[in-house]
Amino acid sequence: QSVLTQPPSVSGAPGQRVTISCTGSSSNVGARYDVHWYQQVPGTVPKLLIYGNSNRPSGVPDRFTGSKSGTSASLAITGLQSEDEADYYCQSYDSSLRAYVFGTGTRVTVL
Amino acid sequence: QVQLVESGGGAVQPGRSLRLSCAASGFTFNSLGMHWVRQAPGKGLEWVAVVWSRGDHQEYADSLKGRFTISRDNSKNTLYLQMNSLRADDTAVYYCVKEFLAMPGTYFDYWGQGILVTVSS
Numbered sequence: 001q002s003v004l005t006q007p008p009s010v011s012g013a014p015g016q017r018v019t020i021s022c023t024g025s026s027s028n029v030g031a032r033y034d035v036h037w038y039q040q041v042p043g044t045v046p047k048l049l050i051y052g053n054s055n056r057p058s059g060v061p062d063r064f065t066g067s068k069s070g071t072s073a074s075l076a077i078t079g080l081q082s083e084d085e086a087d088y089y090c091q092s093y094d095s096s097l098r099a100y101v102f103g104t105g106t107r108v109t110v111l
Numbered sequence: 112q113v114q115l116v117e118s119g120g121g122a123v124q125p126g127r128s129l130r131l132s133c134a135a136s137g138f139t140f141n142s143l144g145m146h147w148v149r150q151a152p153g154k155g156l157e158w159v160a161v162v163w164s165r166g167d168h169q170e171y172a173d174s175l176k177g178r179f180t181i182s183r184d185n186s187k188n189t190l191y192l193q194m195n196s197l198r199a200d201d202t203a204v205y206y207c208v209k210e211f212l213a214m215p216g217t218y219f220d221y222w223g224q225g226i227l228v229t230v231s232s
Contacts, residue, residue: 032216034218036219038156040156045225046219089156092216093215099158099170100146100170102156
């Protein structure tokens with residue numbers, strides 16, 4: 001079982017804004033560990049989308065923004081586009097488990 | 112450019128063993144921890160294990176402790192995953208993953224293409 005909980009799915013029309021939550025606890029997201037986000041288009045390798053809670057790697061559009069507060073983090077996608085249809089995973093580290101942890105994953109559907 | 116190439120996957124019967132390898136290039140292999148992440152068919156990502164840069168420390172997902180062993184050979188720029196007593200629920204694509212910084216809580220900036228392990232009688 002993952003210790004980071006995400007909604008199974010979110011959807012929106014092209015151009016709309018969607019957000020994905022990532023809820024953890026005081027031993028992971030609520031601790032000093034950063035949250036990172038990955039995008040996985042079905043059938044492909046996961047790709048780093050956001051690192052260090054809110055930073056975008058080179059080449060990632062600024063439509064993707066990340067934030068963290070307390071024991072939760074969020075990924076927002078503004079100006080939703082068809083190519084944003086994918087699975088999104090948050091990731092952090094859990095000091096109690098001494099293990100890296102992924103979120104349960106969220107499927108984004110563009111209506 | 113960074114390249115991570117997994118090998119050693121395939122079909123295996125329950126209870127048997129398999130060793131995965133990952134050949135790394137394009138970065139200073141012996142300066143960073145390396146990870147294995149797996150993904151069962153139709154399921155999410157599951158972190159498996161990490162081995163620190165010098166190979167002197169490993170951490171594992173609780174559910175895998177005792178059956179899987181991660182190791183590395185820095186002279187060959189190669190990462191390994193020894194998987195014993197395999198079960199049907201170990202069926203997954205296994206990814207070799209590079210961490211960005213050698214510190215807990217870092218992120219994964221490069222992933223291999225993944226290799227399929229199928230455990231079935």
